[in-house]
Amino acid sequence: MKKREEELVVARNRKARHDYHLEDTWEAGLVLMGTEVKALRAGRASLVDGFADLEDGEVWLHQVHIPQYAQGTWTNHTVRRKRKLLLHRTEISRIERRLAEPGLTLVPLSLYFSGGRAKVEIALARGKKTWDKRHALAERQATREVEQAFSRRLKGHRD
Structure with a gap:
């Protein structure tokens, strides 16, 4: 736009x-x-x-x-x-x-x-609250790890 x-x-x-x-x-x-x-x-x-x-x-x-x-x-x-x-x-x-x-x-x-x-x-x-912040950070890190593992699989690398 x-x-x-x-x-x-x-x-x-x-x-x-x-x-x-x-x-x-x-x-x-x-x-x-x-x-x-x-x-x-x-x-x-x-x-x-x-x-x-x-x-x-x-x-x-x-x-x-x-x-x-x-x-x-x-x-x-x-x-x-x-x-x-x-x-x-x-x-x-x-x-x-x-x-x-x-x-x-x-x-x-x-x-x-x-x-x-x-x-x-x-x-x-x-x-x-403090636990909300920790939960959001853990959730963001978990999705990042899943995306990294998925991209490694697409490139043909083993885990």
Whole structure:
């Protein structure tokens, strides 16, 4: 698709997929300052500690690290400021209803440019327990071993 080819991923939160069960995802626009956009275009950002929260009917992104732009002057931005997310009213009300359930949170999954605009993919997530994480790792390793054994068989090697 042409739309996917235009996307330029700046940062991914791989730890979120490991630490949470992801239920629903949304794409949201970001309200940014000029130096933040330039720093993102340079490919520098971190979503590791980030989370989203609802305040007064608006969704805000907290603790996302966008470093200062090197050529920025006194107009440079604060590194970990809270940033407003742009979503439709129906999406915000749906998120608000779901966040009322215990144990759910909003986490950013990826930060990217789509059609020249900065977007963030956020997900409604429920935290995993330690045994869930171990079970997922064991399951992934077992499927990897099965695939390796299958490819060895196809190549004609013995076990």
